[in-house]
Amino acid sequence: MNSIDRRTIRKYKQQPLPQDTLEFILNSGIRASNCGNMQLYSIIVTQEEENKKCLAPLHFNQPMVENASVVLTVCLDVNRFNHWCRINSADESLNNFLFLNIATIDATICTQAMASAAEEKGLGICYIGTVNYMAKEIAQALNLPKGVIPVTTLTIGYPNENPALTERLPMQALVHYEKYKDYTDEDINKIYKDIEENPVNKAFVKENNLDNLAQVFSQVRYSKKDAEQFSKLYKEFVKETFCEL
Amino acid sequence: MNSIDRRTIRKYKQQPLPQDTLEFILNSGIRASNCGNMQLYSIIVTQEEENKKCLAPLHFNQPMVENASVVLTVCLDVNRFNHWCRINSADESLNNFLFLNIATIDATICTQAMASAAEEKGLGICYIGTVNYMAKEIAQALNLPKGVIPVTTLTIGYPNENPALTERLPMQALVHYEKYKDYTDEDINKIYKDIEENPVNKAFVKENNLDNLAQVFSQVRYSKKDAEQFSKLYKEFVKETFCEL
Numbered sequence: 001m002n003s004i005d006r007r008t009i010r011k012y013k014q015q016p017l018p019q020d021t022l023e024f025i026l027n028s029g030i031r032a033s034n035c036g037n038m039q040l041y042s043i044i045v046t047q048e049e050e051n052k053k054c055l056a057p058l059h060f061n062q063p064m065v066e067n068a069s070v071v072l073t074v075c076l077d078v079n080r081f082n083h084w085c086r087i088n089s090a091d092e093s094l095n096n097f098l099f100l101n102i103a104t105i106d107a108t109i110c111t112q113a114m115a116s117a118a119e120e121k122g123l124g125i126c127y128i129g130t131v132n133y134m135a136k137e138i139a140q141a142l143n144l145p146k147g148v149i150p151v152t153t154l155t156i157g158y159p160n161e162n163p164a165l166t167e168r169l170p171m172q173a174l175v176h177y178e179k180y181k182d183y184t185d186e187d188i189n190k191i192y193k194d195i196e197e198n199p200v201n202k203a204f205v206k207e208n209n210l211d212n213l214a215q216v217f218s219q220v221r222y223s224k225k226d227a228e229q230f231s232k233l234y235k236e237f238v239k240e241t242f243c244e245l
Numbered sequence: 246m247n248s249i250d251r252r253t254i255r256k257y258k259q260q261p262l263p264q265d266t267l268e269f270i271l272n273s274g275i276r277a278s279n280c281g282n283m284q285l286y287s288i289i290v291t292q293e294e295e296n297k298k299c300l301a302p303l304h305f306n307q308p309m310v311e312n313a314s315v316v317l318t319v320c321l322d323v324n325r326f327n328h329w330c331r332i333n334s335a336d337e338s339l340n341n342f343l344f345l346n347i348a349t350i351d352a353t354i355c356t357q358a359m360a361s362a363a364e365e366k367g368l369g370i371c372y373i374g375t376v377n378y379m380a381k382e383i384a385q386a387l388n389l390p391k392g393v394i395p396v397t398t399l400t401i402g403y404p405n406e407n408p409a410l411t412e413r414l415p416m417q418a419l420v421h422y423e424k425y426k427d428y429t430d431e432d433i434n435k436i437y438k439d440i441e442e443n444p445v446n447k448a449f450v451k452e453n454n455l456d457n458l459a460q461v462f463s464q465v466r467y468s469k470k471d472a473e474q475f476s477k478l479y480k481e482f483v484k485e486t487f488c489e490l
Contacts, residue, residue, distance in 0.1 A: 032251075035374045088456070091464055098378070104350065105377070133343070142424055143425045176290070178290070179296075214329050219338075231341040231343040234342055
C-alpha cells in the first residue's frame, strides 16, 4: 500500500506474525533516527493472549488490542541509559523536561518507522491513543521501572477489512510555505466545510443534540473536563517517575 | 533504500525538489495516523535561501539546514482547531498537558511518515534536534501564533554522501517480550560493549580526557547543565504559548 493511500486497519485475521516479519518491523524502528544515538526508548511486544487480555481494559476495551497479532507499547526510556551512566560514574542528565520531550519524540519516530515497515509488508496497523490516558496503569501492567513511560501503542495484524480512505483537512490548511499564515474566520469555515458536511459527521451532531461538529469534538469526544482530568493524572505520573515540572 | 538499511544523510546535492515530490511527501505525513483525526499539527516548508539562512543559526549552524533542498518544521498546532471551536461556540479543550503530549506525538508521527516517504523516493533525510532547544526562537522566525510549537525539523535533499550504517544497541537490549525485564549491571556492560569499543568512540573519550563513553555523553554532549537550562527555556515557552504545567 502506498503511503498516501494507507488506511488504518482495526479488524485483523486471527493469524500470528512470523518472527522474521516481527523482527523486520522492530529493526525498522531501531534503525530510525534518534537523538544523539542514545536510543532513549524500549519496545514492549505483547503477543500472549493473557497479556493482551490484561492490556485491553487499560485501553478502554478497544477490540484491536485483543484481536491484533501483536501489540507494541513503545516507551520513552532513560532507565537503561541512566544505569549505564551510573555504573560509569557519569552524570544522569536526562531526567528533565527537555528530555521528556525529546524521548517522547524519539519513541514516536521509532513507532512510526515500525508502522511504515508493517504496512510495507502488507500488514495493517492502528495506533491506540488511550496509552496516554492510562500511562501509569499500563506501566504497572508491563512492569516498567522508573524513568520508563509508555508513549504509543501500535496494534499490528493481517487486515480483515478494507475501509474507505478517511477524510483529512485539505493540504493547504496544514502546510505553510516559508511562514505560518494565520487563519481568518473565513479560512477556518472553508477548511472544515467538507468534514462538517460529511453525512456521518452530520449524524453525530444530530445524535448528540448539538449545534455543530466542533461541539461534538470538544464537548463529547474530547471534553475539557476529561482532558483536564487525564492531564492531571499524566502530570502526576511524570512527576513520580521522570522529573519535576 | 530498505527501512532496515537506511542511513541519515547530512550532505545534499544543490538541487531543488520537484513540487510533485514535495507534495507526495507532505501527503504521506497528512495521511499518517493522528488522534481523533483532529490533525493537531502544521508543517512549515522552508525552501527559500534567505529563510534557510535565517533558520540556520537557530539550529546552531548545522550545515544541513542551509544545504537541504527543503527544511520542514513540523509543529504541534491547536491554534487552528481552537479557532474552529471558537467560531462554533464550542469549548477550547486542548490547552493542557495531555494534549501537549498527544499533539507532540501526532506531529512526530506526521514527520516520520514524511521521512519514510522521502526515503522511498530515493531522497536523504536528517532530523535536526536543536528544534527542541530553540523552540521559542524558531517559533518567532516562522511567525507561529500562540498554541503552535515546533516539534521536529526534518531536512530533505538528494544524497551527496554514502555513509556507513550507524551503530545501534542490539535488538534484545531495546525489545522486551511481554514484560519489561530490568537490566543488571552485567546486562548493561554487555549491551554497551560494542559501542564502547568502537574506535571512533574510544577517540572521543581520549580527546575529552574522560574515563569512558558514558561520561562523553552525559558530561560533554548532553550535559546536565545544558539540559536543565534548555528545559527551563522550553518550559517557559510552553507556559507562554500553550498551558500551565
